[in-house]
Amino acid sequence: AQSVTQLDSQVPVFEEAPVELRCNYSSSVSVYLFWYVQYPNQGLQLLLKYLSGSTLVKGINGFEAEFNKSQTSFHLRKPSVHISDTAEYFCAVSEDTGGFKTIFGAGTRLFVKA
Amino acid sequence: NAGVTQTPKFRILKIGQSMTLQCTQDMNHNYMYWYRQDPGMGLKLIYYSVGAGITDKGEVPNGYNVSRSTTEDFPLRLELAAPSQTSVYFCASTSGTDAFHEQFFGPGTRLTVL
DSSP states (O other), X not given: OOEEXXXXXXXXXXXXXXXXXXXXXXXXXXXXXXXXXXXXXXXXXXXXXXXXXXXXXXXXXXXXXXXXXTTTEEEEEESSOOGGGOEEEXXXXXXXSSOOOEEEXXXXXXXXXX | OOOEEEEOSEEEEOTTOOEEEEEEESSOXXXXXXXXXXXXXXXXXXXXXXXXXXXXXXXXXTTEXXXXXXXXXXXXXXXXXXXXXXXXXXXXXXXXXXXXXXXXXXXXXXXXXX
């Protein structure tokens, strides 16, 4: 069965500093990987996704993530964060088995300080 | 397109009361989902539907019921509300015509059971 582990529940960081939010997954089959962002009092929206091909995926708002199959990781990075990046970030995985269920991690709360 | 809409935004219930959370999508998506989000727990799948007339249980279905009479609507019914059902509920949908599994979320319903 697939599972997702987000290694940090909270990440405080100063504005303009780089940030990495870590995500590991487990699955016995090929997977699709996603990062979603949830701003306060809103639903989740897609930040980026890995389907196949290049392991470095670029998303909206300057975020990128790297798929590492050997380490079963999909860490999210941004070289310089803004106050407006304060939000909760969810890593998610779907198996490429024809089903349409997605498993979400517990979330990482990114708090950007001035 | 409005995307995925949910009503109500907020609701307070007394123990033992019942209510229906409404969810509508205008993207002609086949697949629809109900999640609950509890602090530090990520999203847990309650029920999902792969098309009109077809529903199935997710991870945490107890205390809930769903129906899917049309492609657009996927209401979630709470019978005999309990404090353990205090949560934020999200409805989501995906097209199901490809394996990319990106989900589109509604803004959520914040439910408190007292």
